[in-house]
Amino acid sequence: MKLTSSQFKKARDFIYANGRLLDRRRFEFHFEQGSAEAVLNALRPYQNEDGGYGSALEPDMRTPYSQPIATEYALSIMDEIGSWDLAMLNGIVNYLKNSLREEGGFPRATVDVNDYPHAPWWNTDKDHSGSINPTGRILGLLYKQEVLPGLEEENWFARSAQFVWKSIPHACKSDYHDLIQCITFLENVPDRKRAEQEWNRVDGWLQQPGTIELDPEAKGYVHKVLEWVPAPGSYAKKWISDKDIKRHLEYLIREQQEDGGWNMSFDALSPGNESEWRSLITVDRLVTLRSYGCLDSHGQ
Template structure:
């Protein structure tokens, strides 16, 4: 069975509703309003998102990580819902520091099953996820007082230097691409110094790859990488498709359901990247 057809069967069989609606929108011209409808089930009365929208913690409480996941889904679907996003921004403002920074999660996750890596470090406000949230709002063209305050905090934080982790760097680049003159050379020279950056397509370990930084050929940060680097990671992405049609993950979620949910997420993302680069 071909790459796309096998992956489609996996999504239809094993992915959760929100990924099935996203798949239908991206690949089958379905109404993107269905994606928004699916997301509403994850939005809390406080405006934030929870209920394991990002599956590594099963906590119903709102978290910054779940809000970011919601924004990613909206961007992937090419749809915007003013009320849904505004309420999420209001929640971000309510939990931010005085300077506007937010954290990935909170101690509320400790009362529910969670992956081992979802620990105390996720309670600390930082560029991950603040910069990524700001960048996504800028991409969506959403204005909000929290966005402006958080953008100023990000500028101050990055003026002190780049982060040393690839996840935080990825978030920072989401913000930096919307600034007036991002220093592409400085970013390129910093990448090899990052923890969890997987430059070598042959490396089977967990990590952030060039395709995460440049998931489409017209991504702003595509200029960081050579054609050979991108092509090598695209080859690896194709090779990593599993016999059941989906893509595997390289970490341990908190359970079987969460594992399938995350596999649905990365499978749809893999298909979107392969489609964008003309590999389907």
Template sequence: MNVLNAEDLALAERFVRLNARLIDRHRFALHFRGGSAAPVLAALRPYENPDGGYGHGLEPDLRGEHSQPVPAQHALEFLHEAGADDDPAVGRVCDYLSTITTGDGGVPFVLPSVREAPHAPWWRTPDDPPGGINPTATLAGLLHRAGADHPWLGPATGFCWRHLEAAGADPGPYDALAILTFLDHVPDRDRAEAAFARHRGALAAPVALDPAAPGAQHFPLDFAPAPGGFGRRLFTDEVIDAHLDALVASRPDDGGWTVPFLIWTPATGPEWRGHVTVERLRALRAYGRLKP
């Protein structure tokens, strides 16, 4: 069984200090050095806009100032990590989402304002984008986890249930991840269990089970970064163990993990690697593979 030790963690810390954004440096300190949550929250604030949404590169591949839906989900994740589910910023996110939600309760993946600033080439949208299960399901799931009580959440939850009940094409990897987040946290647990049982095969279909699969793949640990949750139930113990071994073995000598997708401008390389390094270390610790 491959594990990381205290020396490995120190090397990862050096990588983060050399390369990562301030917010990810504070996240590393919070998770692995007993740091305070306050610096994480302080580092998050400059990404927030007056409308309650987030921009300014919080999603590294969106370099613009304008609020977009996906950065809002990053903000909710960071708030939760910092133990700040009751922070007023959570309500402000809901207020922002209410202004961009389509008539059926869904949130578009990306808004036309993306065109006004540099962005990765895959962030494209029509002039009047429809609501999508990604990111609506992720946002709804994270807000249910936070215990949010806001008018936005009811219609968004209904949008997600209708999507899951409708016949249609199998989800791609990002849609599947969004659905799993929703099912993990939506309050109606019996309905969530039934939906998971119905869609289990489709949710697992986008995952590459071979740890050596080339290209921009999605692997089991992307769907199951911790032992709990529906994502973990998609894979056997043997599959998870193989991918944990591969994850430990795949770390470059500089201490930080790489990413399998396109780095389209120089800044996003270290930004994504710093973020992903924190995430990989969190997953390894969750599975008992980090032994400092």
């Protein structure tokens, strides 16, 4: 089962009609020979003078001020397109140094998120402590990039890495967001011997019933197979059968909406927020379908 040419065109039109410039550039990069530089240029305005990212780069946080989660997302975009911008990275490092908490790591959100429209799950009473989400993935992606070497030797980075090592055993054992943080960190951290010890723990969590939602038709805010394995080489694939992946790919194709986009699994903050999220998600879905060979030749 594949997404047909007409379905692909509807998805394309949905993105161009509703998406942020960033997600239109992402689509162009993946499917219309767009450049990585064009994606970076669309990402650049979200970076603040302190080097962090805000201005609703994470669509559920409408604050213009820098947030650790938004900064993590900026790193993930650079990783997605395989292009790491030195000036952007230098700014991010400056922001992270100044955001470091006493015990290491960065908070899930800072309290100024409350001063602007935001989704209720981002309500933040205190921000004095670090959180594995997003510290683990921030460090994992910084380990992965190669244009700014030697970061792991800096004090702020080493303290944050120790924070992550200490936090992994206490991560929420069935929470997608915490486990993705652990996985990205462990995939990229140089200490492979120590990482192998923690993989056993993470693998145990991944095998717990309900952690990876195997029912493609499950409703609500659940994290299904293709969120854990958006591409064939994803780490969690070892715990998911080819049969289950096929079922979820077929369901994903069926779930494309009449307007060409895919829906969110959580409540939108506003109509504009819904358009942003659905366009972002639609790009992600098309990238996943292509990675599994589920687009016809037009989308290849």
